[in-house]
Amino acid sequence: MSLNKKLLVLAIASAFSGASHAVVDLNTAANGVTPSFASEVTVPSGGISISNAQAALEVRVTAGFGVSSLAIRFIRFDFPGTTLATALSGGTNGAGDFTLTDKDNAPIIAAGPAPSFTVVSGGNVGDNYVIVQVTAGTPAGILPTDRFVFRPAFTNGGVAKNAVKATTKDTQTIKYALYEFGGNANTQVTPLSGPVTGNWYTWTSGVTASCAASTTNANRIDATNAKNFLGSSTTFSDIFDLTITRKNGVYLPSTGAVPASLTAYMGANTTIKTTGSLVGALSFNTLEGNAFIVDANKTSGTWTFAAAPNGFLATTIRATTTNAVAMVASNYDVLITPTAGTDATVSPINLNTCGTLKFSGSSDRVDFVVTPGTGNKQLFRITNPTGTSGPVNFTVWNDAGAKVDFPLSAVKVGPAPGVALPLVLNAQASTPLITTEAIYAAAQAANAAFTVGTNADGVAGRLRIEARGDFGDDALDGNFTKGGKPLAARLKDGIYIQAVTTSALYQSH
Incomplete structure (x- = not known):
C-alpha cells in the first residue's frame, strides 16, 4: 500500500472513530439523532447558511442492495426544503462528501481499487438534490448491509464552511434511493433500494430558562406581625429557584458547533424583571454580581447584567426584609429580556409565576x-x-x-x-x-x-x-x-x- 493511500485510510478511520456528533440514521425507527439548530437565529429572506464543521449534518443509510466488484450504480439524495451552499465533491472513498462503510460503520478498505464516488447531476450550489455514481471496490464490491455516509462540506477535516442553506425553521427531511442506471435516478423510477426518507435537521431553542418555587427555607410572613417572617430571628424567605443556561446539543448554524456559553444568545444589559410586592423593604439577592433594583412603587425589581450572562442552574432567589415595614403576600412573576448575543437574538422569555410569599396560617x-x-x-x-x-x-x-x-x-x-x-x-x-x-x-x-x-x-x-x-x-x-x-x-x-x-x-x- 502506498504512503498516500495509508494516509487516506488513517484519515477516514480517524473521521469515523469516537464521533460524538449527531448522526441521522435513515434505517432506525427513531431516525438516529436529528440535529437541532438554534431557533433564536434570524432567517433572512434569502435563507440562512448552516455550517457542517462538526458533521452535525451527517446522514447514514444502508445500501439495501448488493453491487458487484467494479460495477457502477447510482445513489440519489433529495432534500426538498434545503439547498446546497457549497458544491458537493466525490472522489475515492472518504476523500469527498461520500463514504462507504460496513454495517458497523467502519470505512471499507479495499484490497484493490477503493470504492469511488462521482457527482453526475445536481450537487451544485442552490440544488436540492444530488445524483452520485458509485463504483464498487474490489474484491468485495458493495454488500447490501454496507452503508453510505453523506457529509456535505465536511471533507474529513471539519472545514468551517457553509454546507447547506435553509429558508424556514421547519423540520427538514432527506431521502435516499439506489438505482441501477443514471436515467432511472434522474426520473426516480424503479429503484434497487429505497426510497427511504427521514428527518435531516430541525430547530429548537438553544436556551433553557425555567423556575420552580423554593421548597426549603420558604418562610412565611408572620400573620401576627407582618413586619417579620415566622420565627423571631428569621429575616429571609427563599422564593424560587431560577435557571438560565445554554441548552446542550443545540448547534449554531453559523459555526456548526454547540456554543460554549450563554453569551452566544444573550449580551450585556440583558434584564431579568420580577413583578410582585416588594413592600416591607424586601430585596432579592444579586445575580452574577448584578444588584436587584426595586422600582419606586415597590411592585417589581430588576437585575440588569453589566456583562453578558454566563448562565446559572437552580440559583435560589431569596427575599430579605429589614423588619421595619409590614410585608404583603404576593406571587412573583419573572420576565427575561435578553439583548443580542454574539450569534443570536433571543425573544423575551416570560416564565410567569415562579414563586409565592404567603402569610403563616x-x-x-x-x-x-x-x-x-x-x-x-x-x-x-x-x-x-x-x-x-x-x-x-x-x-x-x-x-x-x-x-x-x-x-x-x-x-x-x-x-x-x-x-x-x-x-x-x-x-x-x-x-x-x-x-x-x-x-x-x-x-x-x-x-x-x-x-x-x-x-x-x-x-x-x-x-x-x-x-x-x-x-x-x-x-x-x-x-x-x-x-x-x-x-x-x-x-x-x-x-x-x-x-x-x-x-x-x-x-x-
Whole structure:
C-alpha cells in the first residue's frame, strides 16, 4: 500500500472513530439523532447558511442492495426544503462528501481499487438534490448491509464552511434511493433500494430558562406581625429557584458547533424583571454580581447584567426584609429580556409565576364591604374551624388602594363604648357579629388618616377586608377530587370570614 493511500485510510478511520456528533440514521425507527439548530437565529429572506464543521449534518443509510466488484450504480439524495451552499465533491472513498462503510460503520478498505464516488447531476450550489455514481471496490464490491455516509462540506477535516442553506425553521427531511442506471435516478423510477426518507435537521431553542418555587427555607410572613417572617430571628424567605443556561446539543448554524456559553444568545444589559410586592423593604439577592433594583412603587425589581450572562442552574432567589415595614403576600412573576448575543437574538422569555410569599396560617377575605354609616348594614363573623387556637389580624383597603393593618383585639363590639374582642380565636370558635362600623373604627384607630374616601363618581367609597389567622393553612395540597380538580366546597383547614347584609342589598361569602 502506498504512503498516500495509508494516509487516506488513517484519515477516514480517524473521521469515523469516537464521533460524538449527531448522526441521522435513515434505517432506525427513531431516525438516529436529528440535529437541532438554534431557533433564536434570524432567517433572512434569502435563507440562512448552516455550517457542517462538526458533521452535525451527517446522514447514514444502508445500501439495501448488493453491487458487484467494479460495477457502477447510482445513489440519489433529495432534500426538498434545503439547498446546497457549497458544491458537493466525490472522489475515492472518504476523500469527498461520500463514504462507504460496513454495517458497523467502519470505512471499507479495499484490497484493490477503493470504492469511488462521482457527482453526475445536481450537487451544485442552490440544488436540492444530488445524483452520485458509485463504483464498487474490489474484491468485495458493495454488500447490501454496507452503508453510505453523506457529509456535505465536511471533507474529513471539519472545514468551517457553509454546507447547506435553509429558508424556514421547519423540520427538514432527506431521502435516499439506489438505482441501477443514471436515467432511472434522474426520473426516480424503479429503484434497487429505497426510497427511504427521514428527518435531516430541525430547530429548537438553544436556551433553557425555567423556575420552580423554593421548597426549603420558604418562610412565611408572620400573620401576627407582618413586619417579620415566622420565627423571631428569621429575616429571609427563599422564593424560587431560577435557571438560565445554554441548552446542550443545540448547534449554531453559523459555526456548526454547540456554543460554549450563554453569551452566544444573550449580551450585556440583558434584564431579568420580577413583578410582585416588594413592600416591607424586601430585596432579592444579586445575580452574577448584578444588584436587584426595586422600582419606586415597590411592585417589581430588576437585575440588569453589566456583562453578558454566563448562565446559572437552580440559583435560589431569596427575599430579605429589614423588619421595619409590614410585608404583603404576593406571587412573583419573572420576565427575561435578553439583548443580542454574539450569534443570536433571543425573544423575551416570560416564565410567569415562579414563586409565592404567603402569610403563616390561613387567610380569607370579603371583597365588597358597604360604606360605613349608611343605611346598608353589613355584619361579619370570623370562624376558626381548625383544632388550633391562634391570633387573628386584619388588613383593610379602601377603593384608592390605601391599607391599614390591625389585630382582632382592636375591634370593639356591642353598645358604646364597646367591648374589645380577644386577639386569639380559640379552636372551633367564632366571633360575635361585627359591624362594618366596628371594622372601620378599628382601622381609623390604627391610622387616623385612613378613610373610605370619595370615588370619581362623587359617591363615598367602600372597603375590602382580609382576615388572617395564625392557624390552619391556605395550601391546597390534598384538597382535590380524584379527577385532579379543586373541590368546590369551602376548605376546612383555614380561617373563614363570612358577611351578610340586613337590607335588600345582600352578600354572603
